[in-house]
Amino acid sequence: MSGTNPRREAVLGGPAIILIEPQLGENIGTCARAMLNCGLTDLRLVRPRDGWPNGSATASASGADLVLDNAKLFDTTEEAIADLAHVFATTARNRGMIKRIMTPKEAAVEMRAQSVAGLTTGILFGPERTGLFNDDLALADTSLTVPLNPAFSSLNLAQAVLLIGYEWYQTADATPGRYLHTGATRPATKDELVNLFGHLEAELEQCGFFSSPEKKPSMIRAIRNCFQRMDLTEQEVRTFHGIVSGLVGRRKPTPKE
Amino acid sequence: MSGTNPRREAVLGGPAIILIEPQLGENIGTCARAMLNCGLTDLRLVRPRDGWPNGSATASASGADLVLDNAKLFDTTEEAIADLAHVFATTARNRGMIKRIMTPKEAAVEMRAQSVAGLTTGILFGPERTGLFNDDLALADTSLTVPLNPAFSSLNLAQAVLLIGYEWYQTADATPGRYLHTGATRPATKDELVNLFGHLEAELEQCGFFSSPEKKPSMIRAIRNCFQRMDLTEQEVRTFHGIVSGLVGRRKPTPKE
Numbered sequence: 174m175s176g177t178n179p180r181r182e183a184v185l186g187g188p189a190i191i192l193i194e195p196q197l198g199e200n201i202g203t204c205a206r207a208m209l210n211c212g213l214t215d216l217r218l219v220r221p222r223d224g225w226p227n228g229s230a231t232a233s234a235s236g237a238d239l240v241l242d243n244a245k246l247f248d249t250t251e252e253a254i255a256d257l258a259h260v261f262a263t264t265a266r267n268r269g270m271i272k273r274i275m276t277p278k279e280a281a282v283e284m285r286a287q288s289v290a291g292l293t294t295g296i297l298f299g300p301e302r303t304g305l306f307n308d309d310l311a312l313a314d315t316s317l318t319v320p321l322n323p324a325f326s327s328l329n330l331a332q333a334v335l336l337i338g339y340e341w342y343q344t345a346d347a348t349p350g351r352y353l354h355t356g357a358t359r360p361a362t363k364d365e366l367v368n369l370f371g372h373l374e375a376e377l378e379q380c381g382f383f384s385s386p387e388k389k390p391s392m393i394r395a396i397r398n399c400f401q402r403m404d405l406t407e408q409e410v411r412t413f414h415g416i417v418s419g420l421v422g423r424r425k426p427t428p429k430e
Numbered sequence: 431m432s433g434t435n436p437r438r439e440a441v442l443g444g445p446a447i448i449l450i451e452p453q454l455g456e457n458i459g460t461c462a463r464a465m466l467n468c469g470l471t472d473l474r475l476v477r478p479r480d481g482w483p484n485g486s487a488t489a490s491a492s493g494a495d496l497v498l499d500n501a502k503l504f505d506t507t508e509e510a511i512a513d514l515a516h517v518f519a520t521t522a523r524n525r526g527m528i529k530r531i532m533t534p535k536e537a538a539v540e541m542r543a544q545s546v547a548g549l550t551t552g553i554l555f556g557p558e559r560t561g562l563f564n565d566d567l568a569l570a571d572t573s574l575t576v577p578l579n580p581a582f583s584s585l586n587l588a589q590a591v592l593l594i595g596y597e598w599y600q601t602a603d604a605t606p607g608r609y610l611h612t613g614a615t616r617p618a619t620k621d622e623l624v625n626l627f628g629h630l631e632a633e634l635e636q637c638g639f640f641s642s643p644e645k646k647p648s649m650i651r652a653i654r655n656c657f658q659r660m661d662l663t664e665q666e667v668r669t670f671h672g673i674v675s676g677l678v679g680r681r682k683p684t685p686k687e
Contacts, residue, residue, distance in 0.1 A: 207589070212579040237582065269613050271663055278600070279607030320605040321596070322469040325494065332464070332592055339578070339593055343535070348577040350536030356526050406528055 187341055188261075188284050189215040189295035190334055191253050193309055196222045196301045202233030203331035204298075205240035211338025216244040217253045217295070250297070250309045258292035259283070262313035263333055265304045274316045281340035283315075296337060298330060358408040365410045370397055373417050380421070444598055445518075445541050446472040446552035447591055448510050450566055453479045453558045459490030460588035461555075462497035468595025473501040474510045474552070507554070507566045515549035516540070519570035520590055522561045531573045538597035540572075553594060555587060615665040622667045627654055630674050637678070 190208055195201050195218065205216060218225055225246050234241055247253040254260050261280055275283070284294045297313055299305030310316070319328065319336050328336070353360065361369075374393055383389040405413070447465055452458050452475065462473060475482055482503050491498055504510040511517050518537055532540070541551045554570055556562030567573070576585065576593050585593070610617065618626075631650055640646040662670070 209582040210578045210585060210589075235584070235586075271610070271612055271615070271666065273608060273661070274611050275608045276605055315608075316611070318605070319596075320603040321467045321599060325466040327492070328467060329492075332467075332589070335589055335592065336596055339576075339596075342578060346577040348533055348575070351530060351532045351572075353528070354531050354573070355528055358528070404530070409528065 187211070187213045187215070187288065187338075189217050189257065189293065190338075191217040191219065191250070191295050191297050192221070192330070193219045193250055193253075193297060193305060194222060194300040195298075195330065198223055198227035198229035199233040200301060200330045201227060201244075202230040202235075202237075202241070203329075204334045205230065205234045205237040205244075207331045207335035208240050208338055209237040210335065211342040213334075213338050213341065214240050214243060215293075215295075216240050217247060218244055219247045219250055219253050221246075222300075250312055254295055254297075254312060256293060257295045259287055259294045259315070260297060260313040261294065261315050261317050262297045262305055262310050263299070263317045263337070264310060265327070268307060268310070270307070270310060270316075272310070272316050273314070274318055277317055277319055277337045277340040280315065280317055280337070281344045284341055285344040298333065301330060353404050355406050358406040361405045361407045361410045365407060366400065366405065369405075369410050369413055370400070372414055376417055376421050444468070444470045444472070444545065444595075446474050446514065446550065447595075448474040448476065448507070448552050448554050449478070449587070450476045450507060450510075450554060450562060451479060451557040452555075452587070455480055455484035455486035456490040457558060457587045458484060458501075459487040459492075459494075459498070460586075461591045462487065462491045462494040462501075464588045464592035465497050465595055466494040467592065468599040470591075470595050470598065471497050471500060472550075472552075473497050474504060475501055476504045476507055476510050478503075479557075507569055511552055511554075511569060513550060514552045516544055516551045516572070517554060517570040518551065518572050518574050519554045519562055519567050520556070520574045520594070521567060522584070525564060525567070527564070527567060527573075529567070529573050530571070531575055534574055534576055534594045534597040537572065537574055537594070538601045541598055542601040555590065558587060610661050612663050615663040618662045618664045618667045622664060623657065623662065626662075626667050626670055627657070629671055633674055633678050 190204065190213060192201065192204065195204075198221075201216075201218065201221065208214065208216060221227065225244070226241070230241055231238065245253075261275070261284075287294050296317065297305055297309055299309065317337065319326070319333065321328070370393075373396070377383060383392060400413075403409070447461065447470060449458060449461065452461075455478075458473075458475065458478065465471065465473060478484065482501070483498070487498055488495065502510075518532070518541075544551050553574065554562055554566055556566065574594065576583070576590065578585070627650075630653070634640060640649060657670075660666070
């Protein structure tokens with residue numbers, strides 16, 4: 174879902190994703206895909222179990238090759254984080270460490286603030302089976318915990334990368350929360366809408382729909398409110414003129430045409 | 431990452447996830463897992479290609495069996511959505527339809543509002559290869575589009591379910607954005623902290639660290655500010671008393687002990 178929009182530029186850069194001793198190439202590939210979904214391109218691998226490059230990573234990256242091609246390889250976590258200003262660690266359990274914990278949403282705001290200040294941040298992910306080593310955790314400023322169903326909260330590597338990357342992406346995204354896609358047409362003007370009301374109500378009057386005169390005003394208001402909620406376009410107003418005329422059974426030109 | 435927290439109850443229920451003609455059992459399984467991660471349990475399948483139940487769905491659900499066991503099977507989308515009050519559709523392209531479009535974040539607020547009002551909502555997902563059919567799209571109130579890297583925004587089924595479910599879960603989650611995990615100990619009181627300042631500064635005075643008397647007050651403030659940012663616990667204050675004493679080279683009891 175949510176396909177390619179060629180009108181907008183790709184948004185790239187952002188925090189480094191650092192995978193410590195990833196076991197499966199497939200997981201490195203799906204992480205790369207999730208990264209690119211979120212405009213993240215700085216992938217760092219510390220001692221990947223099956224070496225690097227890895228064919229199954231490419232096979233599962235669904236075309237996120239630019240992330241894999243630019244991946245950097247390190248022997249130690251210390252080297253992988255050397256240039257970073259702030260390091261986040263993803264952990265399943267806190268293991269008794271005394272550490273700041275953030276949600277991905279809060280952390281994303283912090284990462285964006287650092288990015289705006291010209292600083293690079295990174296997020297550590299441990300091996301699939303064990304999660305991060307305690308010594309790697311102690312190299313991080315802050316732990317990240319994703320609020321999820323406490324009875325079933327385990328995520329695979331790519332899902333964790335996706336949720337954290339998603340929050341990063343949202344901090345700089347300007348998509349309106351809701352809008353009406355009107356395509357080639359435009360929202361109807363109020364004049365066009367009121368004209369439709371007039372057409373409909375005249376025909377309803379004509380066919381005896383308003384059985385009681387005293388209820389007529391409130392029925393009209395109720396019907397008008399239904400149409401208000403439709404957010405009709407100019408073209409759709411024409412369609413409804415045609416519907417009314419069609420139902421009346423005599424093809425007459427719509428008003429103003 | 432983000433492990434099981436036995437102290438909190440599972441949060442279940444929420445909007446229905448409706449998969450129209452899903453092709454791969456594996457994808458149904460990974461969707462079930464993503465659903466349960468987000469406390470969603472109402473899975474509805476319309477004409478799954480390989481029939482139902484499906485062994486590969488179970489194999490890839492990583493234990494989200496309760497979702498698969500309760501999945502409902504339908505012949506038509508109309509039947510699958512019959513009891514719902516509001517239907518969202520996930521689509522790659524808008525295909526010229528005139529329709530309200532929301533982000534998952536905005537839609538989650540709407541779903542939560544409907545849920546609080548006792549109404550059930552649902553989200554349609556089309557077949558992996560083609561996405562939703564136009565006629566199914568026309569059965570939905572609202573389209574959903576996930577803001578992601580426009581140059582690489584395609585998500586697999588489970589990733590799309592996870593992002594939408596994640597936003598649903600966040601609308602009722604009370605996890606603080608950031609907090610300090612202090613485990614069995616507690617944050618230090620200001621009295622304990624000021625006492626540590628006194629110990630450290632007395633020793634620094636003693637060893638001649640403050641070379642210029644006029645700079646001493648600002649140096650003390652700078653050092654105190656470093657310690658302020660540590661958010662030390664009571665236990666860690668003791669540790670720093672020990673560090674100072676250790677560096678001074680004579681084991682003397684820390685003040686107030």
